[in-house]
Amino acid sequence: MDTLTRMRAFIDVVEAEGFSAAARKIGRSKALLSKYVRELEDELGALLLNRTTRQFSLTEAGHTYYRRASEIVREVDSLADAVRESSGDVRGRIKLSAPRTFADAPIGQSLVDFAKEHPDIVLEIDLDDRFVDLVEEGFDLAIRISRLESSSLIAKRLSPFSVRICGSPELIAKHGMPTKPQDFARLPCIVDTNGRWLSNWPFKGDTSDTISVSVSGPLEVNSPMVARAAAVSGLGFAILPDFIAAPEIIEGRLVPVLDDRILQGGGIFAVYPHRRYLPAKVRVFVDFLAQWFKAREAA
Structure with a gap:
């Protein structure tokens, strides 16, 4: 042996x-x-x-x-x-780390579509909202939704990403429309503990600086889906990923506020370690996601 x-x-x-x-x-x-x-x-x-x-x-x-x-x-x-790629034969197993938010949202369909189109590749998905150590934990790549910081990893931007601060019409009628970031310090807010900012929400300052506002409220939860439900019910204002908030905004159940003070530059990225040989299966997967999001944005 x-x-x-x-x-x-x-x-x-x-x-x-x-x-x-x-x-x-x-x-x-x-x-x-x-x-x-x-x-x-x-x-x-x-x-x-x-x-x-x-x-x-x-x-x-x-x-x-x-x-x-x-x-x-x-x-x-x-x-x-x-070697297989040179002969047109791409197969194997991809071990992927992805946030639950990604998989639960409509964009999670991209993973299903890939598996359907590439039956010779087994897609092993581990859903976890923490940032895993790809090398230490044996992952081929990860989906990350964030403002990407300096890293030893290779990153390919799949799609723009931003957050929205939203409240229900009933909440705004009761407390008034926020007009500046500092207003959230006195308003009820939903804290998503998965977010890197936690209860210190970042905003664009009056100049080019970044300011942080400490918020609090009746609910702290590690799920943007629950945070959205709480915002819709009128419990407080919430920071939500744009693709999570969009359906409720379109239906009028949530109202976005202070969009001009939200920090920009975030994205949905595929990240993977530096390697001498990038596995063909990983390249095929990343290229598929890039095309999937491109088609979605064009639709």
């Missing part, structure tokens, strides 16, 4: 957080995976996993080996992808 096969078995076990879960995921027996990992440890002369009857954990050597082995396996797979 070759080292690469044992290496893949070890990575599968670590990422599935157990032998049984890994066996179910990849369709191999638990006993076979345990055999491969044991052979790998014998080959290395080092213990990689601490095993008990209830759980297992990585040893210090295991952590080091997992990081480097993951990089090596990705490089091997990327090289194989490059």
